[in-house]
Amino acid sequence: MPLVLIALDDTLLDRSGAFRLWAKGFLDEIGAPQADLEWLLSVDADGLTPRWDLADLIRDRYRLNVPSIDILEELREGPLTFERLDPLVGCALRIAGDAGLVPVVVTNGPTEIQDTRIRRTGLDQYIADWVISERAGVSKPNPRIFALAAQRVRMRLGGAWVVGDSPEADIGGAAAMGLPSVWLHRGREWVDNRFAPTRVVGNVIQGISAIMAAQ
Template sequence: MPLLMLDLDNTLVDRDAAFRDAVSTFLAEHHLPATDVTWVMTVDAGGYTARRDVAVAMNDRFRGRVPATAVQALLDRGGADRVVPADAVRDALHRALADGWTCVIVTNGCTVQQEAKILRAGLDRLVQGWVVSERVGFKKPDPKIFHAAADAVGVPLAGAWIIGDSAHADIAGADALGLRSIWVSNGRTWDQDSYRPTRIAEDFVTAIDSLISTAG
């Protein structure tokens, strides 16, 4: 069965929307300006800024107004409790499974936080497995995490596809391994010259439909 490796944040789940909601609640609870949500989201950079660096920046900005423990609690949750399951994503995964793909989630991040998102979104029942960078000790685009994903589901890495929204973590990772990939653009324009995805799709559902209709 062919292997399909899937990114989690902003590919299978709308991580940024969930985190933005959590930040908005945090600001309201601590009587901080609602407009600071934009600043936090910029610092966070879609989750790619290290949590310790986000914590340092937030503690500096909100010093004297918010306990450091409250900032850490927000970042530890990371909006995982606010992820909204998407029927369209689940339906697309059902189609991929019916088409014969072995699906495995490959995600960077904290194990507890990422697994909470997977469970809340109901993805655990729709994929054959998942690997989280904290648990395996390697982060995308390190080839080792993709090898770990293939090993986790017992499917050869050769011939696999990778679907994800990060040019650096997902598409560069695929390129380094000679694998085919679909970049989930989420409305952005591709701006890398040294490597390119095999295909570009607006969202995950479109990516799956493209894969099923023309791959193989």
């Protein structure tokens, strides 16, 4: 039974798509031009920009007469209303489970938010377990967080696959452990010459299929 350690953001859940939808509505709400959408997406940096910093950037750019904490709450809750689990992803996970694969989510981020996303979208029904960096006290690409994920389901880390869209956090983590990996390219080219993914695919469904074909 191969263990499959899968990222959450922009792998199992379309975090970027949900943020884009929220951003369009937010810009309309504050009377900002839709041309600013690309600016907002760029400063968000796929969620890597700290939320407090992003809230300050938004407040300063649009001279909003509200405290940053109000914008922070909007940044945390707003995109969640647009986030859904793709039924085809759920189906792929179900098929993978029936075939003997054991999918476990390994994600960086705050515990409360990531827990909420996993449960609210129903993703928890399709995975064996999940590990969140804030709760674990260690983040990807540190091998310890992947080892904790294996322990959660009482499986050996050896022979596991790592699936994700982050070259550093996911594929770098797999390389550090000597594990095979699947990278979701999302339209990008692989440019890191320190390590490389075992497979390159367009989405997580293709990634699961690649792992099943390799068994």
